[in-house]
Amino acid sequence: MKPLSIRRRRVYLSFFSLIFIISIPLLILYATGYRIGDALNIVRTGGLYVSVPYSGAQVFIGETIMKETSIFQKNIFVQNLKPGSYDVRVLKDGLQAWSKRLMVFPQTVTEGYAFLFPLKLVLVEIPEFFMDGTEKIATSTMVSKKNFLRNPEYRTALLSFATTSTASTSEDVLKIKRKLSLENRGGTLYAQWKGGPDSAPHYFCVNQVCKDEIMIKTKSKVRKFDFFPGRDDLVIVALSDGLYVTEIDDRSQQNIQLLVAVPMLDFRVQSDETLLIKEDKKLYTLSI
Amino acid sequence: MALGKVFISTISGMDYRKSPYFSVGRASDLTGSDRLLYRGLEMLPGLLAWGTIIGTIIASFFVPVWAAYFIIAFDLYWLLKNAYLSIHLRHNWRRIKYNVSLDWKKMLSNMKHERLIHLVILPFYTESLEVVGQSIEALTKVRYDQKKMAIVLASEESAGEGAKEIAETIRKKYAHFFGHFLITVHPKGTPGEMAGKGSNISYAAEDARKKILDPNGISYDDTIVSAFDVDTVAYKDYFLCLTWNFLTTPDPHKVSFQPVPFYNNNIWDAPALSRVVAASSTFWQMIQQERPEKLATFSSHSVSFRSLYEIGYWQKNMVSEDSRIFWNFFLARNGDYSVIPMSYPVSMDANLASSFFQTAKNIYKQHRRWSWGAENIPYILFGFIKNKAIPLRTKLRISFNQIEGFWSLATNPIMIFFLGWLPVVLGGDFFNVSILSYNLPFLTRNLMIVSMLGLILTGIIFISFLPDKPKERSRFSKVYMALQWILIPFTILIFGAIPGLDAQTRLLFGKYLGFWVTPKHRK
Numbered sequence: 001m002k003p004l005s006i007r008r009r010r011v012y013l014s015f016f017s018l019i020f021i022i023s024i025p026l027l028i029l030y031a032t033g034y035r036i037g038d039a040l041n042i043v044r045t046g047g048l049y050v051s052v053p054y055s056g057a058q059v060f061i062g063e064t065i066m067k068e069t070s071i072f073q074k075n076i077f078v079q080n081l082k083p084g085s086y087d088v089r090v091l092k093d094g095l096q097a098w099s100k101r102l103m104v105f106p107q108t109v110t111e112g113y114a115f116l117f118p119l120k121l122v123l124v125e126i127p128e129f130f131m132d133g134t135e136k137i138a139t140s141t142m143v144s145k146k147n148f149l150r151n152p153e154y155r156t157a158l159l160s161f162a163t164t165s166t167a168s169t170s171e172d173v174l175k176i177k178r179k180l181s182l183e184n185r186g187g188t189l190y191a192q193w194k195g196g197p198d199s200a201p202h203y204f205c206v207n208q209v210c211k212d213e214i215m216i217k218t219k220s221k222v223r224k225f226d227f228f229p230g231r232d233d234l235v236i237v238a239l240s241d242g243l244y245v246t247e248i249d250d251r252s253q254q255n256i257q258l259l260v261a262v263p264m265l266d267f268r269v270q271s272d273e274t275l276l277i278k279e280d281k282k283l284y285t286l287s288i
Numbered sequence: 289m290a291l292g293k294v295f296i297s298t299i300s301g302m303d304y305r306k307s308p309y310f311s312v313g314r315a316s317d318l319t320g321s322d323r324l325l326y327r328g329l330e331m332l333p334g335l336l337a338w339g340t341i342i343g344t345i346i347a348s349f350f351v352p353v354w355a356a357y358f359i360i361a362f363d364l365y366w367l368l369k370n371a372y373l374s375i376h377l378r379h380n381w382r383r384i385k386y387n388v389s390l391d392w393k394k395m396l397s398n399m400k401h402e403r404l405i406h407l408v409i410l411p412f413y414t415e416s417l418e419v420v421g422q423s424i425e426a427l428t429k430v431r432y433d434q435k436k437m438a439i440v441l442a443s444e445e446s447a448g449e450g451a452k453e454i455a456e457t458i459r460k461k462y463a464h465f466f467g468h469f470l471i472t473v474h475p476k477g478t479p480g481e482m483a484g485k486g487s488n489i490s491y492a493a494e495d496a497r498k499k500i501l502d503p504n505g506i507s508y509d510d511t512i513v514s515a516f517d518v519d520t521v522a523y524k525d526y527f528l529c530l531t532w533n534f535l536t537t538p539d540p541h542k543v544s545f546q547p548v549p550f551y552n553n554n555i556w557d558a559p560a561l562s563r564v565v566a567a568s569s570t571f572w573q574m575i576q577q578e579r580p581e582k583l584a585t586f587s588s589h590s591v592s593f594r595s596l597y598e599i600g601y602w603q604k605n606m607v608s609e610d611s612r613i614f615w616n617f618f619l620a621r622n623g624d625y626s627v628i629p630m631s632y633p634v635s636m637d638a639n640l641a642s643s644f645f646q647t648a649k650n651i652y653k654q655h656r657r658w659s660w661g662a663e664n665i666p667y668i669l670f671g672f673i674k675n676k677a678i679p680l681r682t683k684l685r686i687s688f689n690q691i692e693g694f695w696s697l698a699t700n701p702i703m704i705f706f707l708g709w710l711p712v713v714l715g716g717d718f719f720n721v722s723i724l725s726y727n728l729p730f731l732t733r734n735l736m737i738v739s740m741l742g743l744i745l746t747g748i749i750f751i752s753f754l755p756d757k758p759k760e761r762s763r764f765s766k767v768y769m770a771l772q773w774i775l776i777p778f779t780i781l782i783f784g785a786i787p788g789l790d791a792q793t794r795l796l797f798g799k800y801l802g803f804w805v806t807p808k809h810r811k
Contacts, residue, residue, distance in 0.1 A: 001386040003629060004379045004578045012375055016368045024361050031360055031731055033723035047723050077726055107723050198716050208718055 033107040035080055044106035047079035050088055051113045057092040077109070090114040101252035105207040113202075113233055117245060117257045123277060123284035128154045157276050157283045160268050177227050182235060187221025189235065190214070191248045201232050203249035214250050223264075229272040229288075236275070238267055243277070243286075260286060304675045305599055305620040312667060313482070313605035314800055325673070327798070329666035334796025336691065337698040337789055344707045345714070352715030356728050359708050363735040366704055374742045376578035377571055381749045383631040384548060384574070392528035393431060401531050403510045404436065405467070407496055407593060411442040411488040412518040417454045419519050419637070419808045422553065424458055428465045432527035438468035438500050442492035446476035446483065468500045478604075484803025486609030489515050490601035497597065509541070511593035515602070515610075519637040519808050520588045521553055529632040530590050542621060543628045544614055545590040546583060548573050551638035552755050556765070557811040558638040558647070560772040565651050565783045566638035567750045568776070569658075577629035582689050584614040584664075585627060588634050591617075607803050608661040615664055619671040623678040623686075633753075640809045654806045656787035662694045662795055698788035701780045708732035736777075743773040 029042075037043035050059055055071045067076045081104045089099040095116035102110045130149045175182045179195035190213055193200045197210040204210050216222075220240045228234035228245055237244050241263050246256040259275075266278040270285065277284040304310055312318060315327035347355035408427060412420055420441070428434060441458060443451045455471045463469035472492040481487040493513065501511060512534055516522075526547065534540045551558075551566035558566070576583045585591075587610055596602075599616050602609040617625040639654060641647040668690055672683040709732070712725050719725050747770045757765055794801060 001383045001631075003383065003580065003631070004376060009376075009579070012372055016372045020364060020368050023364055027360050027364060027731065028357055031356070031724050031727040033727075045723070047726060049726065079723060079726070109721050109723055109726050111721060198718060200717065202717075202721065205717075205721075208721075 033079070043082065045080050046083055046104040046106055047077060047081055047109040048086060048088065048102060048104060049075065049077045049109050049111045050090065051075045051111070052090050052116075053114070054092055054095070054116060057090050057095075057114075057116065060089040060091070061086050079109075088112055090116060092116055094118060096257045098255050098257075100249075100255065103206065103251070108207060111202045113231075113247075113249075115231070115234055115245065115247065115255070115257065117259060117288070121259055121286055121288075123260060123262075123286055126154045126157055126283040126285060127151050128281075128283075154283055157270075157285075158278075160270070160276060161266060161278050172224065175226060177232065180227075180232060182225060182227065184222055184225060187223075189216040189218070189222050189225055189237065191216060191235075201248075203233055203247075203251060206251060214248050216246055216248060216250075217254055218244070218246065218256065224266055226267070226269050229269050236267065236269070238265060240264065243267055243275075245288075259288070304622075304671070304677075305616075307674070309670065309674050310616065310620070311600075311603055311605065312670070313603065314663070315666070315798070317605070322670075326666050326670050329669045330663070330798070331796045332669070333662040333665050333691070333694050333698070334792040336695050337792050338796070340695070340699045341702060341707070344703065345710060348707070348710035348714040349716075352711035352719040353722070353724060355711045355715075356724050359703070359711070359728065360731055362703055363708065363732050366700060367735050367739045370739050370742050373575050374745055376575045377749065378745060380548075380574040380577050380631060381752070383577075384633060385752070387529065387630075387632045388523065388525075390525070390529075392525040392532060395532050396528055396535075399532070399535050401535055402436070403507070404531055404534065405501075405506050405511045406432065406437045406514060406527050406530070407440065407493075407500070407511050408437060408514045408516060409440045409442055409489050409492050409496070410516050410518050410520070411444075411485050411492065412451065412454075413444050413447050413805050414451060415454075415518050415808045417457060420454055420458055421461070423516065423518060423521055424462045426521040428462060429524065430522050430527055431524050432531075434465050435467040437466050437527070438470070438496065439463075439466050440470045440472060440492045440496045440500075442472045442474065442488050444474050444476065444483075444488055468504070470496055470499055472496070481604040482606060482803060484607060484609070484805075485517075486602040486606065486612075486803075487604035489609070490604050493593075493596060493601045497593075501593070508594040508597050509592065512545075512590055513593050513596055514588070514590040516588040516634070517636060519553060521635040523633055523635065526632060526634060529630055533628050533630055534592070537628055541592045541595045542617075542625050543591075544585045544617065544625075545628050545630055546573075546577070546585055547588060547590075547630045547632050547634045548577060549587050550633045550635045550753060552635040552753070553637045554640050554811070555638055555754065556758050556761060558640045559644055560768065560775060561644075561779065562639045562647055562651060563750075563769070564772050564775045564779050565655070567746070568779065568784075570753075571746060571749070577631050580627055580629050581685070582693070583627040583629055584611045586610055588636070589613075606663060607657060607801055608663055611661050611664055612667065615668055615671070618686075619668075619675055619678075622675065623682045637806075637808050639806065640811070641807060642809060650807060651783050652787055653804050655783050656791050657801065657804050657806075659694075659697060659788040659791035660795070660801045662788075662792050665690055665694060694788070694792065698785055698792050701777075701785040702789070704732075704736065705777060705781055740776070743776055746776075747773045 033045045034042055035045050052069045052074050055069050055074055057069045059066050059076045066078055083104055083106050085101050085103050087101050089097060091097050095118055098114040098116055100112050102112055104110050128151055130151050173184050179193060181192045181194060183190045192213045193204050200210050216235060218237060218239055222237045224238035226236050228236050233248050235246055235248060237246055242261040243259040243265060244256050245259060247254050262279055268276040270276045273287060275286040275288055277286050315323050315330055318326050344355060410423060441455050443455050459469060459471060472495040474488040474491040530545055533545055537543055550570055555563060573586060595617060599620050602613050606612060639647055639651045641650050669687060672678060709729060712728060715725060751766055751769055
């Protein structure tokens with residue numbers, strides 16, 4: 001049996017070379033968003049990327065459900081979209097909805113980062129005192145205080161409010177996280193990006209045109225605010241009627257979701273997962 | 289010892305053989321501008337490999353779009369190259385099966401071959417009696433007149449008394465089977481030599497000439513030398529097949545004969561990692577057998593004694609003597625030298641050590657030594673510059689093939705598995721919101737998945753060449769043998785690209801490797 005002949009090998013080589021030469025421009029055009037349009041013309045398309053922090057959430061573009069997120073894939077990437085505006089909604093039972101109108105540009109992926117907080121969050125009180133033993137009791141009990149021990153957790157929590165209050169003037173007006181600053185100007189919050197456009201968060205830029213300031217619109221004056229832990233695009237704001245989370249992203253109407261409907265409260269970010277809430281003398285934790 | 293510069297503008301053919309350039313092992317063997325030139329050529333493979341890797345990283349940072357285009361083109365090239373090579377693999381698979389099933393005695397029945405003598409050189413160091421014995425035992429069973437065979441057991445003085453005892457035991461047990469049996473002892477510490485297989489088999493070949501060929505009046509023209517690794521087990525018709533190839537080749541002194549190395553001796557004992565790496569080497573050799581113009585001798589090979597004698601045997605001052613001997617011939621004969629792909633197997637040991645970790649370590653070291661074959665690139669290019677008698681077209685073709693081969697080995701798997709993601713990581717925010725950035729990982733992944741479909745063929749071929757399953761093995765063993773191929777992405781990186789890059793980096797910085805003997809362990 002003879003080895004592969006030079007002639008046959010040349011035929012194979014020519015065949016694969018031809019495939020390579022033909023495929024390369026097609027692959028690159030495909031990868032950069034070019035598609036064949038309805039009129040059999042070449043059109044430039046874009047894409048949408050939506051990040052969802054939950055599994056089991058449904059992602060809609062317009063009225064079409066695109067995907068239900070899972071533990072393994074919580075993000076959705078849709079391409080082949082004609083340039084234009086698209087209404088994106090993310091829904092999950094028991095959680096507040098997130099919706100956004102996003103513009104899709106040719107050869108670009110427009111990103112959206114959804115957030116969905118439970119319709120009802122539970123405040124857990126930090127009692128000021130423990131009963132002698134392990135049982136916790138409310139401070140309103142009629143039992144004599146000499147039978148109680150002061151709760152160190154309450155004390156620590158209270159201190160976190162006291163500590164910041166000493167510098168309240170500056171802290172309540174300006175907060176900076178890396179190159180992102182939040183400033184409260186007379187009850188209206190402004191987010192500013194202090195870095196270059198190359199590293200600006202996605203919501204500062206639309207189709208590679210970036211701005212450096214975004215106004216965060218709220219229905220009443222912002223009393224207190226802070227960055228939402230672990231996210232650069234969300235802010236916790238205390239308004240006159242309760243505590244909310246709002247997004248900075250103003251590419252369309254900013255989503256704002258209620259955490260606690262308690263008026264005139266104060267809060268501190270305790271950890272990535274917990275807020276401390278203060279209402280008069282009562283202290284609570286809120287898992288977020 | 290530094291060699292002086294030869295002030296001649298044209299050296300050709302056997303003139304080149306006589307020139308001081310012929311036996312260069314490394315740049316330090318030369319002086320003056322020759323030394324600088326050779327050193328520069330030694331640096332070439334490493335510079336190309338690192339240049340590609342660093343270049344892709346820099347491009348991913350500064351021009352991520354162009355880097356992404358390059359990566360897409362490269363992924364497609366890789367896919368098509370795999371498809372192209374798998375055609376060669378499949379054809380060679382059929383050819384080997386055909387050749388193994390052929391009655392080579394019948395093929396030789398009308399040819400006069402009684403005058404031919406097979407001189408088999410088996411160099412060994414500290415390998416066990418079992419390993420050496422298995423190879424010699426196989427020689428007693430091949431279908432060839434053993435009285436027309438001369439066996440040279442080439443031992444090393446540095447291996448000590450143990451090796452001497454093994455050689456004597458082998459002599460007592462097997463010498464009477466063969467026409468001639470010689471034990472040679474390569475003296476240790478010979479000036480100008482590197483301890484290794486090359487110096488040992490060269491010494492053995494010369495000793496055999498003096499003690500077997502000349503005293504018995506055996507013609508050098510009629511002696512075929514098979515330089516085997518000590519674990520090489522010849523299949524039953526190997527010498528008949530070799531003889532047929534020798535006799536049917538127009539000029540058997542202008543060719544070497546290359547069998548296909550299978551690693552079947554201990555394949556059922558070796559771990560999956562070792563099996564996959566060993567079989568990958570086999571497959572690469574099978575592919576090369578269908579591309580003889582790219583084939584150089586590798587590991588166990590055969591060649592006429594006359595040719596060997598004319599060029600002074602294998603080089604003694606470098607590691608990759610198995611492939612270097614081909615380039616020695618090629619330069620000495622002005623490019624008029626080639627390899628005959630026998631498409632007939634010999635069996636050797638897959639890497640196996642007492643522990644899994646040690647096995648992995650040995651595989652790495654063995655592949656680094658094989659990758660050290662990049663030391664042939666400066667030798668070939670330097671020879672092409674000096675030997676004006678070789679046609680320019682041949683020089684260009686060979687140079688490209690060799691450079692591309694070692695470049696691919698060291699860089700392609702790294703580019704496929706790592707660099708494909710680099711523009712996404714380094715490209716910056718503007719690039720990261722482009723549709724290209726999102727599509728790049730998907731395209732890379734999908735092209736690789738299609739590429740990996742070829743593994744089905746490799747799995748089938750591997751199983752078809754397996755020796756009979758030992759009775760103690762479970763009936764699912766062959767299933768594991770098929771599933772093992774999912775290790776390929778890991779093995780081509782860890783035991784292909786990384787040792788390749790390691791070897792080329794050492795060559796780049798002049799940190800020369802010595803000869804490392806792969807330990808042969810049997811369960």
